[in-house]
Amino acid sequence: MVQTTLKPWGLKLAIGGAIVLYLLPLLGMDLKTYLTLTIAGLAMGMMLFLVASGLSLIFGLMDVINFAHGVCFAWGAYVAFSTFRALNKWVTADSVFYNFLIFFIAIAAAIVVVGLIGVIIERFLVRRVYGSHLFQILITFGGMVVLTEFIRILWGPNDEVMPVPRTFRGNWDIFDIIVLRYPIISIVIGLLVYGALQLVLKKTKVGKIVRAGVEDPDMVQAMGHNIFLFFTVVFAAGAGLAAVGGLAMAIFNVQVYPDMGDAYLIFAFIVVIIGGLGSITGSLVGALIVGLSYNYVAYLLPPLAVGVNILIMVIILLIRPTGLFPAGK
Amino acid sequence: MTEPTPVQLFRQEEKQKQFRSGVFFLKSGLLIFFLVAPFLLPSFKTLDLALKILIFAVLVASFDILLGYTGILSFGHVMFFGIGGYSVAMLIGKYGNPSYLNLFFGFLIAVAITSAIALLVSFLSLRVRAIFFAMVTLAIAEFAIILASKLSGFTGGEDGIIMSMPGIFKVSYNMGSFIGLEMTGRVMTYYFIFIISLVLFLLMVRFIHSPLGRVMQAIRDNEPRAEAIGYKTFIFKTISICFGCLVATILGGLYVMWVGYANPESVLGIPIMLDVLLMVIVGGMGTLYGGLAGAAFLMIAHTFLPDLQNFAKDILPNAHFLHAVLERWLLIFGILFILVVFFFPKGIIGSVQDYAARRKMARSI
Numbered sequence: 001m002v003q004t005t006l007k008p009w010g011l012k013l014a015i016g017g018a019i020v021l022y023l024l025p026l027l028g029m030d031l032k033t034y035l036t037l038t039i040a041g042l043a044m045g046m047m048l049f050l051v052a053s054g055l056s057l058i059f060g061l062m063d064v065i066n067f068a069h070g071v072c073f074a075w076g077a078y079v080a081f082s083t084f085r086a087l088n089k090w091v092t093a094d095s096v097f098y099n100f101l102i103f104f105i106a107i108a109a110a111i112v113v114v115g116l117i118g119v120i121i122e123r124f125l126v127r128r129v130y131g132s133h134l135f136q137i138l139i140t141f142g143g144m145v146v147l148t149e150f151i152r153i154l155w156g157p158n159d160e161v162m163p164v165p166r167t168f169r170g171n172w173d174i175f176d177i178i179v180l181r182y183p184i185i186s187i188v189i190g191l192l193v194y195g196a197l198q199l200v201l202k203k204t205k206v207g208k209i210v211r212a213g214v215e216d217p218d219m220v221q222a223m224g225h226n227i228f229l230f231f232t233v234v235f236a237a238g239a240g241l242a243a244v245g246g247l248a249m250a251i252f253n254v255q256v257y258p259d260m261g262d263a264y265l266i267f268a269f270i271v272v273i274i275g276g277l278g279s280i281t282g283s284l285v286g287a288l289i290v291g292l293s294y295n296y297v298a299y300l301l302p303p304l305a306v307g308v309n310i311l312i313m314v315i316i317l318l319i320r321p322t323g324l325f326p327a328g329k
Numbered sequence: 330m331t332e333p334t335p336v337q338l339f340r341q342e343e344k345q346k347q348f349r350s351g352v353f354f355l356k357s358g359l360l361i362f363f364l365v366a367p368f369l370l371p372s373f374k375t376l377d378l379a380l381k382i383l384i385f386a387v388l389v390a391s392f393d394i395l396l397g398y399t400g401i402l403s404f405g406h407v408m409f410f411g412i413g414g415y416s417v418a419m420l421i422g423k424y425g426n427p428s429y430l431n432l433f434f435g436f437l438i439a440v441a442i443t444s445a446i447a448l449l450v451s452f453l454s455l456r457v458r459a460i461f462f463a464m465v466t467l468a469i470a471e472f473a474i475i476l477a478s479k480l481s482g483f484t485g486g487e488d489g490i491i492m493s494m495p496g497i498f499k500v501s502y503n504m505g506s507f508i509g510l511e512m513t514g515r516v517m518t519y520y521f522i523f524i525i526s527l528v529l530f531l532l533m534v535r536f537i538h539s540p541l542g543r544v545m546q547a548i549r550d551n552e553p554r555a556e557a558i559g560y561k562t563f564i565f566k567t568i569s570i571c572f573g574c575l576v577a578t579i580l581g582g583l584y585v586m587w588v589g590y591a592n593p594e595s596v597l598g599i600p601i602m603l604d605v606l607l608m609v610i611v612g613g614m615g616t617l618y619g620g621l622a623g624a625a626f627l628m629i630a631h632t633f634l635p636d637l638q639n640f641a642k643d644i645l646p647n648a649h650f651l652h653a654v655l656e657r658w659l660l661i662f663g664i665l666f667i668l669v670v671f672f673f674p675k676g677i678i679g680s681v682q683d684y685a686a687r688r689k690m691a692r693s694i
């Protein structure tokens with residue numbers, strides 16, 4: 001009875017409930033802290049979205065869980081790190097134009113390099129084990145270990161300080177609330193990427209084929225499209241998205257370290273489990289949930305910060321075993 | 330007396346043959362080797378190696394029950410190993426004095442906690458698609474590592490817990506000489522661990538050959554079919570997970586008894602999980618004995634790779650890139666792992682079994 005009455009209101013109830021839930025931390029802190037944490041949480045959510053959407057896309061189309069995704073993230077951060085080092089003049093220049101120029105050059109470099117790594121992983125590792133989840137997990141896990149070690153060989157095993165373009169440092173002061181600049185920039189970038197992804201998936205022919213591939217790869221192949229080519233492209237695109245996420249996260253935390261991929265891979269897993277594998281919108285919602293709760297709890301009860309996300313994941317798995325926005329399969 | 334069925338005849342024949350086959354001699358040879366290892370390998374380094382091979386062989390076998398016999402990939406297996414280790418270490422190191430009673434309670438608490446967590450994990454994550462299970466267990470294992478290193482007041486943080494053993498397990502204990510061997514606490518601990526590991530291993534062999542174990546193999550091969558025949562696969566999977574994890578937790582306690590400390594890196598870390606995975610793949614999934622082969626291979630490689638590095642440095646002093654590569658033990662590991670999965674997916678024991686089966690076929694034709 002209750003269920004049938006509530007059903008038409010389900011979505012609104014859920015949204016309302018979520019808003020109330022996310023206002024709750026206000027009880028434990030003052031408004032300024034709350035706003036700062038919210039912005040940081042949204043920014044973190046957007047970066048997690050970049051990582052998780054790649055993971056989710058790859059799974060949705062190819063039915064592959066890519067454990068090497070976290071290391072693509074770390075590679076993105078390190079490529080950007082090298083780019084910033086090489087063109088340090090533009091990073092420290094007191095010019096908005098040059099700062100953004102170097103930022104976009106770094107993004108392009110990260111996407112190209114990590115996209116190539118993605119192509120290599122797909123062609124040489126994943127392609128041979130399509131259809132067997134166990135072997136996919138094992139193979140990509142091995143790929144993760146090897147690529148992490150390559151980072152250690154190429155860039156050294158220690159933590160490094162990530163250079164931050166000048167414009168991105170500092171903050172704005174709005175009505176006595178201090179708003180850091182970079183989180184706002186990363187939120188905007190995340191939203192842009194979300195828009196672009198939706199546009200590509202919904203409005204272009206490639207997107208149409210990819211969406212059809214999520215539904216039924218055999219049929220797409222029967223229609224005369226080389227689905228394996230699309231597999232490679234989507235894998236590379238997913239790796240590229242992870243690279244952008246890594247770059248954004250490295251600037252946010254002002255450091256890069258070889259194992260950074262592992263920690264965020266766990267976050268990305270939680271995000272896609274919450275959001276539903278294969279769905280871009282699900283990744284966005286899941287990422288925001290994880291980012292916000294992580295930041296609130298990290299402020300209130302530091303040791304439990306990761307635990308709360310696992311708790312949310314568990315609750316959502318209990319209610320909806322397929323995640324919030326399950327895709328085709 | 331009725332006529333014996335062909336199956337019964339076959340079994341009788343097998344039973345008569347079992348004490349004459351090469352496998353039997355190999356198994357008893359291994360048993361005797363581990364039994365007399367303290368006499369043969371008096372130096373601490375080699376004895377340490379032998380015991381670690383033993384512990385990891387049984388740990389890998391317990392992981393094999395999940396992966397090779399039930400078809401569940403769990404990244405949280407080492408977490409249970411760590412729970413056992415931490416529980417024992419805390420009871421006799423941090424929150425109590427070294428005594429037999431505390432040691433016993435350490436194991437008891439470990440078993441209790443592990444049963445609770447294993448049940449919880451399987452109830453939560455077996456509901457979802459199989460592929461989520463790996464992700465969920467990885468997340469939980471990562472959480473356990475974070476807890477162990479962040480709650481430093483409770484677990485000792487990154488440094489972990491150091492403790493000494495009670496009574497006859499104490500390093501300084503000495504019972505006198507027996508056939509030229511000093512019966513020190515080390516040797517006593519070795520035999521204690523050896524006996525318990527052996528019992529656990531035999532228990533697992535019994536487990537997989539029981540009707541319960543057969544159902545699990547049916548689930549691994551074809552889950553919808555097992556369900557259609559009428560087995561509640563969920564319950565059988567839960568039993569399998571709990572059993573495997575309980576064995577792992579007891580082994581964790583034993584491991585800590587041997588090394589004398591517990592910290593996140595040594596009993597909980599992802600690298601150990603990776604080791605166990607590689608051991609199970611190298612040895613052969615679904616063979617149990619593969620654990621021994623895989624553990625022996627990797628542990629020996631672990632111990633002697635530094636020598637190989639020094640050797641490479643001596644003969645090629647200028648190849649800096651090669652040195653950088655060799656120093657990254659995990660890199661070689663990862664590449665090996667990928668190659669084994671590609672070209673050798675059945676592992677050592679699995680391939681040998683295949684070969685033996687083929688020869689038998691050829692002979693019978």
